[in-house]
Amino acid sequence: MSHSPQLEANAVLQKSSTLRSFAAALLGLGLAAAPAAAQSDFPTRQITLVIPFAAGGSTDLVGRVIANKMGEELGQQIVVENRGGAGGNLGAAAVAKADPDGYTILMGTVATHALNPALYKSMPYNAETSFAPISLLVSVPNVLTVNPQFGPKTIAELIEKLKKEPGEYSYASSGNGSPLHLSGELFKSLAGVDIVHIPYKGSGPALIDVVGGQVPIQFDNLPSSTEYIKTGKLIGLAVTTKERSPQFPDMPTMEEAGVKGYETYSWNALFAPAGTPKEVVAKLNEAANKAIADPKVKEQLAVFSATTVGSTPEELGEHVKAELAKWAPIVKASGAQID
Template sequence: MHRRSVLAGLTASLAAPAVRAQESYPTRAVTLVVPFPPGGSTDVIARVIADAMRLQLKVPVVVENRGGAGGTLGTGVVARANPDGYTIGMGTASTLAINPAAYKTLPYDVLGDLAPIGAIAEVPNVMEINPAMPVTDMASFIVYAKAGPGRITYGSSGLGSVSHLMGEQFKRATGTDLVHVPYRGIGPALGDAVAGQILVMFDNLPTSLPLVQAGKLRALAVSSKKRLAALPDVPTFTELGIDDLSWTAFFGLIAPIRTPSAIITTLNDALNNALADPVVREKLAEQQATVTPGTVEAFGALMSREIARMKRACEVAKISIE
């Protein structure tokens, strides 16, 4: 009995520091890895959230941009980080759902290496055309496209990107034949769409909205559930009977898979409290983002659903990237 008591005491003493560490978390700065360069939607949303969570956690939340390889580089950094809650990451539809579906190999396994913390927001996508095209709405666009199969080009930010998948999904849903032109990033693609080098784009609304509002591109449809205040005259894909294009880009927080559940809960609470702040909501609304607070489990379920959906989309479109 004495030996058992000693062993029990030793086990308790070894476990105590870990328990105390979780209870006192956080005691120093938390790094929020953004897997894309500064300036894009993911980076802007991350900085709003980092500033708000700083107030909740009472420690600095430092944004670290680790862009490259379509977001796989930075996401891999999070997957390999020490699971102590001091390195977390921004997860997006691209890094958590599309990349696993499109790439044959990745430096991380979404469901095996990453733990969900919580959802942040979702952003709608928009289909837009060069305004010189002789069409005014979706119906006339489809008629024009079917009259000349292969004559209309659409651009994307790269193979396997949201814009690429949406273009292929649109072709299948409408029976049209558009020619895909991949670019290295959304900026060059939008530039060529404005110049008329390509005729169609599918893109996240925040980056395209200024061009649409300036008349440099014409929006034909948005992927949101209802019409947007920023584009009240533009119908949704659902209104137009194209249900397969009701895609939104989601954003959330992730951590290394073995991060203790108590720390994950602390981070989820801080995130949801931040999202309840009217100032945060207003800043995200400026990015055309709708906040989607929720539980750890809900975000994990979203990740699983989106991976399955994007795998189906990639299989149908025959998209597979080495």
């Protein structure tokens, strides 16, 4: 049976159209599979961990220990980059604006994700929506220290000296609006003393001046001051948590030392830019939680008096919400605000 030329032409056209559709579908599948494959292979190169404070402080010390172990877990090096300034806002903003691919992550803190939104009139990021939470890592006590040449050896002696000479002495912190600044302001309020705040760009530079005697008093995270206390270069008068530190069982809490109602502490957590694929976040979360569960890492962090926590991304997101709600009224009551 013969076919008309028109029918044969239509058949050829239909076959050609079907082949084009099939090819387009294959191409679409290939394009869709490409990013998925890239995500499943993550990481294929080194990762940058931005620490939004100067080197030598508590966040820096904790971050380097965890970054080293996470790099082993992921099979790629994690390079630490210190970007201090604006109470942590500069480094945090840099990560918020980075490509959401998991290769730039942030060591966030109570400052970057709870205090700064209440302190700064203008923020370069949103603590909740600009980031993809990865994992809560550690909680860290704060400590009140003095230079050994200053005189006081207890909180009671310090308060007595400060009340005798109001406004004559100063205390150092890691920066305006930092948890340590607010620790100092809370101490002033509850102890009824007048001391002048001197902000630094991180705990490291502040420690240098306090150890050197340029500033007599400091509020610091316990990890960065630990070695100075152990070697006698600083005297630790009290920790700021409800319970004593296992590293310094003889050091009283602020409440035990007579400053009723006093409690502050810091925490560290990992964040990626918002929009980072869930598969990538999951890999980073798994590596982070494995890192802080490692006995050697726990041992290293314990030296700094940092307690490991660990969490899911969702739990960290809820933690940030709770911390924002907790600190906003405290910051308001302190009267601290930064332009």
